[in-house]
Amino acid sequence: MTEYDEMVGAIAEVVRSLGKAEVPAGLVITDETRLADDLKLDSLAVMDFVMALENRFDLVIPMDELTEVVSVGDLARLLLGHLKTQSAG
Amino acid sequence: MFGKFASLHEAYGRVRQAGADPFGVAFDEVVSPTTARIGGRDILLLGTNNYLGLTFAPEAIAAASDALHRYGTGTTGSRIANGTYAGHAELERRVARFLGRRDAMVFTTGHQANLGILATLAGREDHLLLDADSHASIYDGARLGSASVTRFRHNDPGDLARRLRVLADKPGDRLIVVEGLYSMLGDVAPLREIAAIKRETGAYLLVDEAHSLGVLGERGRGLIEAAGVHDDVDFVVGTFSKSLGSIGGFCASDHAGFDLLRLAARSYMFTASLPPSVVASVMTGFDLIDQRPQLRAQLSANAARLHAALAASGFRLGPSVSPIVSVRLRDPALAVTFWNRLLSAGIYVNLALPPATPEGESLLRSSVSAAHSFAELDRAAAIITAIGQELGIAGPQAAAAESYVSAAD
Numbered sequence: 257m258t259e260y261d262e263m264v265g266a267i268a269e270v271v272r273s274l275g276k277a278e279v280p281a282g283l284v285i286t287d288e289t290r291l292a293d294d295l296k297l298d299s300l301a302v303m304d305f306v307m308a309l310e311n312r313f314d315l316v317i318p319m320d321e322l323t324e325v326v327s328v329g330d331l332a333r334l335l336l337g338h339l340k341t342q343s344a345g
Numbered sequence: 346m347f348g349k350f351a352s353l354h355e356a357y358g359r360v361r362q363a364g365a366d367p368f369g370v371a372f373d374e375v376v377s378p379t380t381a382r383i384g385g386r387d388i389l390l391l392g393t394n395n396y397l398g399l400t401f402a403p404e405a406i407a408a409a410s411d412a413l414h415r416y417g418t419g420t421t422g423s424r425i426a427n428g429t430y431a432g433h434a435e436l437e438r439r440v441a442r443f444l445g446r447r448d449a450m451v452f453t454t455g456h457q458a459n460l461g462i463l464a465t466l467a468g469r470e471d472h473l474l475l476d477a478d479s480h481a482s483i484y485d486g487a488r489l490g491s492a493s494v495t496r497f498r499h500n501d502p503g504d505l506a507r508r509l510r511v512l513a514d515k516p517g518d519r520l521i522v523v524e525g526l527y528s529m530l531g532d533v534a535p536l537r538e539i540a541a542i543k544r545e546t547g548a549y550l551l552v553d554e555a556h557s558l559g560v561l562g563e564r565g566r567g568l569i570e571a572a573g574v575h576d577d578v579d580f581v582v583g584t585f586s587k588s589l590g591s592i593g594g595f596c597a598s599d600h601a602g603f604d605l606l607r608l609a610a611r612s613y614m615f616t617a618s619l620p621p622s623v624v625a626s627v628m629t630g631f632d633l634i635d636q637r638p639q640l641r642a643q644l645s646a647n648a649a650r651l652h653a654a655l656a657a658s659g660f661r662l663g664p665s666v667s668p669i670v671s672v673r674l675r676d677p678a679l680a681v682t683f684w685n686r687l688l689s690a691g692i693y694v695n696l697a698l699p700p701a702t703p704e705g706e707s708l709l710r711s712s713v714s715a716a717h718s719f720a721e722l723d724r725a726a727a728i729i730t731a732i733g734q735e736l737g738i739a740g741p742q743a744a745a746a747e748s749y750v751s752a753a754d
């Protein structure tokens with residue numbers, strides 16, 4: 257498994273554990289799953305759930321970077337990018 | 346153009362179907378700080394933010410009407426383009442003196458104070474750290490500026506410290522933003538712990554005392570006074586629209602150079618200044634806060650009374666006893682029904698629905714005033730309890746269920 261797949265898996269886990277998203281029965285969360293359209297997360301719920309991910313990975317993601325995030329894959333790439341620059345810095 | 350509001354339209358439609366429109370309540374007449382009339386009926390006002398009941402203070406009305414006659418109805422322009430009136434400068438000195446700060450700037454609303462201060466103070470390389478439950482005006486100010494913005498968990502100094510640690514190697518200044526009393530649940534910020542983190546990390550600290558000015562602290566200076574952290578706070582924001590019973594906003598600071606913001610904060614520069622009558626009523630409001638500590642004592646007795654009565658009825662409330670007493674409900678539809686039943690019974694409270702609420706709860710939010718009598722508060726508590734029982738959300742059983750849920754949270 258690549259680190260990207262692992263990150264997608266971690267995001268899926270946090271989505272389910274927070275219980276804010278309406279995850280339709282049988283839906284497999286993949287990197288193409290869209291936060292607003294598929295998981296029905298409003299902007300505030302997205303911020304709360306990103307907060308949980310920031311804590312889990314000990315990151316700080318500036319709020320404006322979230323405006324570009326549509327899918328789970330977008331978010332995975334954003335988090336991985338921060339993990340790299342943070343450990344390099 | 347309006348297509349994007351389809352889901353808002355739908356949600357609003359559902360709320361309105363249940364009865365009156367909670368977001369469009371129109372009082373035919375407001376006759377006192379605690380009473381209004383709708384359709385010939387008296388309504389007890391329990392959702393006004395009129396903490397000290399000063400909206401009808403005869404001294405404030407007299408000062409405002411004198412200023413109205415002497416200086417006219419409006420200033421017709423901004424301080425920068427059209428000039429400062431003597432009253433504006435006097436009010437700024439009064440705010441600074443009241444808070445024990447070197448300088449203060451007055452804005453036309455508290456919302457504009459947050460817009461102007463947050464968007465201007467924190468620049469491109471800087472970092473804003475906002476409590477997650479911050480008021481919309483704080484988020485708006487943060488978005489308007491060019492600083493990098495991060496939210497920390499509500500009232501969680503540990504999460505704030507973690508974020509400051511992650512940002513430690515980055516250039517720029519850090520500005521922590523918290524509120525004195527949070528408007529939805531009436532909980533206070535753990536200001537001593539936050540001040541300690543601020544000292545350790547060299548960050549700046551801004552406290553928005555919108556709901557706590559005139560309410561908390563031995564002399565009504567706010568949570569900063571109550572927590573004893575005056576010297577750790579760099580910027581104090583507040584409003585004249587709540588305890589002072591008027592309108593307007595301010596920011597006060599001890600920093601040299603603060604005055605320069607007048608030529609940089611757009612929400613200060615490009616909007617009309619407060620009319621003289623408003624300035625006069627606010628000045629009088631500050632006098633009354635100083636002259637009548639009994640108002641604060643009455644407010645806190647009133648808050649304790651309503652809080653205790655509703656807690657005894659088994660409602661789930663906010664964590665602190667404060668003038669903001671919110672009944673927390675999980676089901677928005679039930680909250681809308683409850684709110685309508687209360688209005689029909691002559692009690693006006695605020696209805697707050699997700700996503701504008703912490704943790705996605707629905708709230709029946711009351712704000713207590715020093716002007717309420719115990720009799721009014723007891724009657725309100727009895728009616729809230731009776732309707733709550735009918736709806737199956739009050740009583741010892743409900744309390745047990747709720748504490749079970751909160752223990753599992």
Ligand SMILES: Cc1ncc(COP(=O)(O)O)c(C=O)c1O
Pocket residue numbers: 454455456457459480482524528553555556583584585586592593594
């Ligand atoms: C924390 C906070 N800041 C600012 C404001 C805005 O104040 P104003 O009504 O003066 O615009 C409010 C009021 O709603 C508030 O609750």
